[in-house]
Each structure stands twice: as C-alpha cells, then as structure tokens.
Amino acid sequence: MSRILIKNAHILTMDDNRTEIQNGYVVIENDLITKVSDGNPSGFFDKTIDAEGNIVMPGLSNTHTHLGMTLLRGYADDMVLSDWLQKEIWPAEAELTAEDVYWGSMLGCLEMIRSGTTAFCDMYFFMDETAKAVEKAGIRGCLSYGMIELFDEERGNSELIKGERLVKEWQGKANGRITTMYGPHAPNTCSKEFIARAKKAAERDGVGVHIHVLETEDELNTMKKNYGVCSVHHLDSVNFWNTKGDDLTAGVDVLAAHCVWMSDGDIKLFAEKGVTVSHNPISNMKLSSGAAPIQKMLDAGVNVALGTDGCASNNNLNMFEEMKTAALLQKLVTTDPEALPAKAVVEMATRNGAKVIDKKTGALKAGNKADLIVVDTKKANATPIFDAYSHLVYSAAGSDVKTMIVDGKILMEDYLVLSMNENEVIEKSKACAIGLAKRAKDKKEANG
Numbered sequence: 001m002s003r004i005l006i007k008n009a010h011i012l013t014m015d016d017n018r019t020e021i022q023n024g025y026v027v028i029e030n031d032l033i034t035k036v037s038d039g040n041p042s043g044f045f046d047k048t049i050d051a052e053g054n055i056v057m058p059g060l061s062n063t064h065t066h067l068g069m070t071l072l073r074g075y076a077d078d079m080v081l082s083d084w085l086q087k088e089i090w091p092a093e094a095e096l097t098a099e100d101v102y103w104g105s106m107l108g109c110l111e112m113i114r115s116g117t118t119a120f121c122d123m124y125f126f127m128d129e130t131a132k133a134v135e136k137a138g139i140r141g142c143l144s145y146g147m148i149e150l151f152d153e154e155r156g157n158s159e160l161i162k163g164e165r166l167v168k169e170w171q172g173k174a175n176g177r178i179t180t181m182y183g184p185h186a187p188n189t190c191s192k193e194f195i196a197r198a199k200k201a202a203e204r205d206g207v208g209v210h211i212h213v214l215e216t217e218d219e220l221n222t223m224k225k226n227y228g229v230c231s232v233h234h235l236d237s238v239n240f241w242n243t244k245g246d247d248l249t250a251g252v253d254v255l256a257a258h259c260v261w262m263s264d265g266d267i268k269l270f271a272e273k274g275v276t277v278s279h280n281p282i283s284n285m286k287l288s289s290g291a292a293p294i295q296k297m298l299d300a301g302v303n304v305a306l307g308t309d310g311c312a313s314n315n316n317l318n319m320f321e322e323m324k325t326a327a328l329l330q331k332l333v334t335t336d337p338e339a340l341p342a343k344a345v346v347e348m349a350t351r352n353g354a355k356v357i358d359k360k361t362g363a364l365k366a367g368n369k370a371d372l373i374v375v376d377t378k379k380a381n382a383t384p385i386f387d388a389y390s391h392l393v394y395s396a397a398g399s400d401v402k403t404m405i406v407d408g409k410i411l412m413e414d415y416l417v418l419s420m421n422e423n424e425v426i427e428k429s430k431a432c433a434i435g436l437a438k439r440a441k442d443k444k445e446a447n448g
C-alpha cells in the first residue's frame, strides 16, 4: 500500500458543499483519497508533499478534444468551419498514420499534464494509439472513435464496427483510467438512423455517447431546411437525448459538444433529459461559430462542462485559458457582468466535466479517486489572492500548475513531468507533424 500526504494546502474540495480549507491536508492511499481535513495528519507516509499554502484542487476535465489534432496546431487558421474542415483539415487527416496519432496524443497528454488537466473526452481516429498514449502518460481518458457515416449505410456499418471495437477492447483498461463512448460525429454528417444505432449500441454496452451539436448557424439552417426542425429536435425523435434507460434506473451519459445555436426549447429539453454540454468558447470564437447561451443553460439546470476542442481550432489544450474566456464571453454577450461568475466556471471545469468521465473524480473527498493538482501561488500574477476562484479564472496560467496526481500516481512534481520523456515527445511529434504536412501538400499538388 502506498500512502501520500499533501500538507499545508489551501484546498478547494469542489464537493457538494464547495468546502474550502485553509492549511489543510489530503491523504491518498493507493489510488484513492482517504481523508481531506484541516488540523494535523497522523500516521506513516511513503511520500509527503508540502504544498506551502498553494491551491490544491481536483484536476481539470477537458470534455471535448481531438487529441491527434495537436499535430495540426496552426495548420489552417482564420477560416469558417465548413471550409476549414473540407478544404484543409479533412484532406490532411486523410494522410494521418497510426504513428502520427500516437505521438500527437502523447504531445496532447504532455500539454494537458503541464496545464492541470487530469482527464479528457476525446473523439478521433486511430484511437488505439490514443489509448496507448493515455496508458503511458498516466492521465484519465474517455475515448470515442469518431464515426462519420456521410449518409451512406455501408460506410455507417463499418464505422459502427470500428466504434464497437474500441469500446470492447479498451473500456475500463489502465485501472479504469480509460473509459469509452460511441462518437457519431454530428447530425449534419450522419443520418439520424445511424446516430440512433450508435445510441442503442452505447446502451447495450453501458457506455456514453459523444457528439458535436449545433456548432454553427449553417448547421441550424441546413437541418431546418432538410428536416423542418433543428438538430436537437431531429435527434429527439429517435430518443437520442435520453440519459435514463427504459426502466428509468440505468442510463448512459450523453455528451454534446458546442451547442452554440440552442433555442430556449432545446435548453429545456437538455435540462429535462440530463444531457451534459461541453462548452468550447475559444474554438467557437476562433471559427466565428458564435457564443453559446451558457448562463441560460446553467439557469435551466443543464450540466455544462468545458472543453478546448482540437488544437487546430484553439490552438492549445489550456483549460485555464478556456475558463477565463468562458467567463468573459458570457459577460460580453449578455452585457451582464454578473453572468458566469468565477466559482461557476471552476465548477464547469472540474465537477461538471467529471460527471461524464468518472463520477468518483471531480471533487476532493474520501472515497474519490486521487486526481488532483497543486497550483503555485508563489508568483507575481498570484499576488495578492483575495478569492481563490477569482485567481484561478482571471489571473492564473496553465503553467502555474506545479504538481499533478492521477489515480494516486504523481505524474508531475515540482514542474518535472515524470511519466514520459518530455524532449522525446516534443521531437517525435514535431517530426510527425512535418511529415504529415508534407504528405498533405504533395497530395494537394498532385490533385491540382
């Protein structure tokens, strides 16, 4: 049995009472938190980390990523989503190899460890490679193979087989750090019959579903033109949003990324059904997709989490930037400075996201898994701190994350990443990115 003590900590538990403890300690035994308290700890510990008054909190959950896309960081910027995908990203992705996705995923894991993200929800291709990277890096990943049916039944059949294989092979692996979902890409790239089949498979296998929804006004208009209703109501007709099973006991998580063009009726439906929304403000701003009505969703009782989206539309995986942007964007579009206060943003980035990844994470309390970070407050940008939530959202940087523990294992200590060779990951992923871009350029030139 391994016992770790973290002491002298300013603890944000993010538990149901949002308990905040000054000068507290956390005890970790193997992969679990066994005590969170103030006062003096007792007993023998294999390892003691003196937090020296720094903030100790649950690790951040990035609920929408395409990790292999780290290799396409900066590959095509300043374009509208449809052109960006069709003219640049999809042709480049057609050249991806398994090795590219492995090193791109390792690079993504490294960036997440360095900026405080302990868990993420991914949708992409060559997902065995992302799973291997998660195994090695030590973080927590909820992985889905991104299925693009393109309204072609035969293609849909083979996509579903690939999605199923990922679930069968990886669900619960790496001591439960790897979980899986089905990932039908979007209502404007997949038929509702196909999306309903993916949902049924998820219910059968007891895993969730992850989908892009109402990201752009163009999607909303296309759906209305083709089906007479928006994407949300289109999929509601096949019970896609139900998170409870038929007997209202068992259920599966439904994770909807973007949700920018939601009507009041869509929001009400999501609240009733228990859908989790992944809000991706930086990607939405960069692609000019719009501003999701997040304060309205929270007021209606929707579980809203945060995500970065892929590195080609953000262009990083830094959840501290995402938190700040989320807060500022809501204040801007509502013209209400009270919209999306700092504490609500930290909730989105921790406990709300954790609900769809692992319900035993997202809060520091006895019995939960030991996934946490230490945020350095001995910094100019952390002086003074009147309110820890305000500091995290408006002033802190991802690079202030000093130490990270996931599943009871120390992945970064005092800014030193322990679970991988950082230089090797940077060099190998850079070489893969250069090769990928060259292949894509050669293919483009050959096609005229």
Ligand SMILES: CSC[C@H]1O[C@@H](n2cnc3c(O)ncnc32)[C@H](O)[C@@H]1O
Residues within 6 Å of the ligand: 066, 081, 085, 089, 090, 093, 123, 124, 125, 145, 146, 147, 148, 185, 186, 212, 215, 283, 309, 310, 313
């Ligand atoms: C089917 S795997 C994921 C697929 O989605 C593409 N993608 C990346 N960012 C976005 C976005 O913001 N909206 C829609 N699709 C996106 C990615 O390039 C893969 O092809």
Ligand SMILES: [Zn+2]
Residues within 6 Å of the ligand: 064, 065, 066, 212, 257, 309, 310
């Ligand atoms: Zn996406």
